[in-house]
Amino acid sequence: MDENLADRIDDLKSKWEQTFYEPVVGALDLGSNSFHFLVVRVRKDRSFQELYSEKVMLRLGEEVARHGCFLPQSIERAVEVVAGFVKAASLVGCQDIVAYATAAFREAENASDLVDAIEERCHVTVHVISGHREAELIFRAxxxxxxxxxxxxxxxxxxxxSLELALGDQGQMYFAVSLRLGVGRLISRFTQSDPMTAKEIGAVESYINTHLRPVLDxxxxxxxxxxxxxxxxxxxxxxxxxxHSRGVDPLLLGKDLNGMTLEADDLFILDKLVLSKSSAERLKIPGIDPKRNDQLPIGYLVLKTVLRYLDVQRVEVSDWALREGMILDYVDSLADFDFTFDEGSLRIGSLVAFLDKFGGYNDHARQVRKLSREIALSLSHSLDIxxxxxxxxxxAAMVHDVGAFISSRHHDRHSAYLVEAASLRGFTLEEQRMLAALCRFHKKGSIKIxxxxxxxxxxxxxxxxxAYLVAILRAADALDRSHQSLVQSCSVSVGDSKVLIEIEALGDVTLELYGLRKKGRALEEVLSKALEVKVR
Structure with a gap:
């Protein structure tokens, strides 16, 4: 985070006040595995208020892989599903529906029959998009x-x-491709025993390697x-x-969570958990989705190929994909709507939007952020920060007192709860929980489960x-106990027997020094040295 954070936040807040219109739009993803419909109210902070969401698994991709076309009964079923979606959209005030069709429609000989039927009977325009366009929209989301x-x-x-792959960073996409390696297609192509035999696994892996290797290179x-x-x-x-690796977490059972992260090596346990078990045995695995049970072994072989070839360190889950990319793309076309920040400011923008709901980013939070940074930089070598x-x-300094919006009494606990429950885009699940924990212990108490x-x-x-981060946050908070931003700067040096905190002050900092005597104990504990304060 740079030193101009305050200016960037003020700029975001000024833009925030200029945008009031919030469009309600539906994204209809006519996928090869399932049809998924999402209706949202688009917020200026890049968040979506979900008004309706429904998914129906039709598995048209497997049908096209076997027959080369959509069967008549599947066309009728697909139209019925879309008609139901459109009816639901009207009930929640949807203003427009964007409908994109993907791999199965690109390849079915009679795809136009299904597209025409949907357009004529459901009054929804369907766009059959290329694999590259699909990958672009996914990356954007x-x-x-x-x-x-x-x-x-x-x-x-x-x-x-199909399998969509896109490479890039937070600022840009480098390239995007689409490969005919969809899980439904692979299931149709390769005979599977239950569980798969070593010969079957080898055949699938060989096929995946052949088609994936040029892209992975x-x-x-x-x-x-x-x-x-x-x-x-x-x-x-x-x-x-x-x-399996962290223990059963009730928050994760039955749903995908944005920002869930895992070390890449931990995924190879799926050789034992998924690949070597029968479908009946897999149903006993905590957190399994029964509807995807038969797709997991081949899906894992695709994932395993990517992990082994690229030697990535971590794997993270995004709960936004094509549907959300469709909505973002649609909103870009609106002349009377603008987001308050772009994807490059995702983390800061999410926090500003969060704070705006509970009183905003105040002077005390700014001061604690500034002092936390100065103390942390001073101790970065000693504590390997x-x-x-x-x-x-x-x-954490920005949000540590947000719970005071509920009550000043036990505000540390309220802050932790609000942060834990928030939808903070741009943060991993672990980062958000660390933020909540820092809020919970910024005031007092030992860090105990x-x-x-x-x-x-x-x-x-x-x-x-x-423990190190809490100690720093407590010291920074203490140095603005009066909420008057009296401490101009702060530096910390660690000696053989003591820790010297030197501060430059604008006025009487008696209250700050009193607070530091109490809250500074955590810093003494982690450094195993006594604190000494010098005011300049």
């Missing part, structure tokens, strides 16, 4: 949903008829460090691995680092 960062990341969406040249998955099949596989941890600490059960969902390494 992901950039608006999670923080890709400055390093290249590969985005992968496995549908029923191209991606490998950019040295991507992260893989982002956003399809139902890929997300289901990551969720199963997450629950990373840039990402300093940024997370600054974000019995006092804050959410800690159970964090890796032990994160909990260990939490």
């Amino acid at each position: 992901v950039r608006a949903s999670i923080n890709l960062g400055l390093s290249p990341a590969l985005v992968a969406d496995l549908g029923g008829g 191209r991606a490998a040249a950019y040295l991507p460090r992260k893989l982002v998955v956003c399809s139902g099949t890929f997300s289901a596989l990551v969720r199963i691995s997450y629950l 990373t840039r990402s941890e300093i940024e997370l600490l600054e974000f 019995e006092d804050y059960p959410l800690l159970e969902t964090l890796p032990q390494a994160q909990i260990d680092r939490l």
Whole structure:
């Protein structure tokens, strides 16, 4: 985070006040695996208020792979599904419907029959889009949903008829491709025993390797460090691995969560959990989606190929994909609507929007953010604090007192709850929980799971680092106890027997020094040295 954060936030807030119109739009994704309809109210903060969402699995991709066309009964069923969606859209005030059809429509000999039937009977214009366009829209949605960062990341969406891959960072997309490696297509092409035999697995892997390798060679040249998955099949596989490696988390059972992250190596447990088990045995796995049960083994073979070839370190889930990309693209065409920030400011924009609901970003939060950064930079060598941890600490300083909107009493607990429950685009699940934990312990108390059960969902390494960050946040908060921004600057130096905090003050900081005597104990504990304060 740069030093001009306050100016960037003020700019966002001025734009915020200029936008009032909030369009209601529906995105109809006519996919090869399922038809999915989403109606949202588009907010100026790049969030969507979901008004209606429905998914019906038709598995048209498998049908096209076997027969080359849509069967008459499937056409009738598809039209009935869309008609139901359109009726629901009218009930929630949908102003326009964008309908895109993907791989199965691109390949079915009689795709025009189904398109014509939908347009004539449901009065919805259907656009059959290219695989490249599909990958572009998916990448756009992901950039608006999670923080890709400055390093290249590969985005992968496995549908029923095709696999979309896009490589880029938070600022731009480098390239996008679509491959005929959809899970429905592969299921139709390869005979499967239950569970798959070693020979069957080898045949599928050989086929996937042949078709994926040229694209992965191209991606490998950019040295991507992260893989982002956003399809139902890929997300289901990551969720199963997450629950197995971290323990069953009730928050994750039965749904995909934006920002869920996992070490790439942890996914290879799926060889045992998914690939070697029968469909009946897989149904006993915590968090499994029964509707995707038969797709998981082949879906995992595609995922495994990508992971092994690229040697990425982490895998992250985005719950935004094609539908959300369609909506973002549609909104761009509106002359009377503008977002208050672009994808490049996703994390800051999400926090500003969050704070705006609870009183805004005030002077005390600005001062604590500034002092937290100065203290953290001073201690970065002694405590091995990373840039990402300093940024997370600054974000925590921005929201640490947001719970005072509910009540000043126990505001630390209220802040933690609000942050934990918020939809903060651009933050991983672990980052958001770390923010909540920093809010919970910024005031007082030992960091104990019995006092804050959410800690159970964090890796032990994160909990260990939490003690350092909490100590810094408490010291920064104490140095603005009067909420008057009296401390101009602060630096910390660590000696053999003591820690010297030097501050430059504008006025009487007696109250700040009193607060530091209390809250500074956490800093003394993590550094195992006594604090000494010098006021200049």
